[in-house]
Amino acid sequence: MDIKWLEDFLSLAQTRNFSRSASDRNVTQSAFSRRIQALEAWVGADLVDRSSYPLVLTPAGKLFSSSATEAMRQLNDARAVLRVEENKGQVLRVSAGHALALNFFPNWLNSLQMPNDHLRVRILPTNVHDSVLSLIEGNCDLLLCYHHAELPIELDAQRFTFKHIGDETVMPVSIPGRSGSPAFSLPGAKNIPVPYLGYTPTSYFGRVVQRIQSRVDQPCCLQHYYESDLAELLRTMALSGHGVAWLPESCIAQDLAEGTLVRAGGDQWSMNLEIRMFRTLGPGKPLLESVWNQLP
Incomplete structure (x- = not known):
């Protein structure tokens, strides 16, 4: 069971609309629907009554919604505590595509003018979709990715900024x-x-x-x-x-x-x-700001 399925379901329980929840979750409606179906298969019961409009939760859906809400609250509380502890240790989390993580990132890291004892980095290699989602959901500090005008990485300019750091x-x-x-x-x-x-x-x-x-x-x-x-x-x-x-x-x-x-x-x-580095707008932890200020 994927935790994203719980987040999808709780969004749907709130909006009662597949299209709106898919938009809120930044996925296509067909992909969102498949994830809800996958959750229902995992639970072993229909959670949504699709015969009405707007849709309603089934009795099983209402029961599961309550449990899912509490589970997500506990998970988010635990994550918040762990992030505070991790920030004290100043770990920089970077999400990147596999090729960049393996071939570009090590040399880029070596180019930073920082004492080794002050630089702790966690690289998260994955595909482009998941690495972008990682930044959107706050699971990384920096996103390292390729960009081309004909194949752009589209991120909200009101929330994210970038620097061109290589080719x-x-x-x-x-x-x-x-x-x-x-x-x-x-x-x-x-x-x-x-x-x-x-x-x-x-x-x-x-x-x-x-x-x-x-x-x-x-x-x-x-x-x-x-x-x-x-x-x-x-x-x-x-x-x-x-x-x-x-x-x-x-x-x-x-x-x-x-x-x-x-x-x-x-x-x-x-x-x-282009090779671009993205981050969320606004002040970040000191290690992030120190690294960001060294980028061209």
Whole structure:
């Protein structure tokens, strides 16, 4: 059972409207409905009477609402106490996508001009959706993410601010052939498609690659061979000679320098991204302010 399901249900118990609660919870109505159904499956009873409008809670829903309210009160009280204790220890919580957490974050952290005994950082690697939600819900101090005008991270400017702290290039790469040119190169042909090591379509890099391909005039002939959300896994497959993968430059800088991977296409097959750091507006704990003030 996911705690978000309880929060969803309590919102629905208050608004009595799926559409309004979905908006309040920052999810689509279909996703919100699925989460309520998942909670009902976990409870083992219908919690909402969907035959009336506005909807009403079933007897089981009323009973569960009371218990859920008390459970959330206790959880939130405990979290508040723990956060106070954690703030005393000055832990900086940073949420980031997996590629940034692994390849960009360590060097960025080393660049900060702070004594090691005053800097305690907890990195929370996850997907883009969950990392953004972590900032919105106050579960992290900083959000590290990619940004492109065609694939923006949309956060309320009245609540959040950001700084541009770096740049990234996502490019297609392959192992080299005997001549040093790529063993697999774009765009490929219908009779000889390029073996493709791709991202899932709903992942951020998956959307980046889709946008790259849509901007190039010539068709790209790919044969899907392997799929993952993690750039590091695709890098491993590319190094093993299984095909072409679009990878962030920070992930493959050493491979490019050593020649174990080479570009598999021209600049038209690449995309430049910003690296942004977001935070909530307003004063924060001293460690957050100290780090934020060092950002360009």
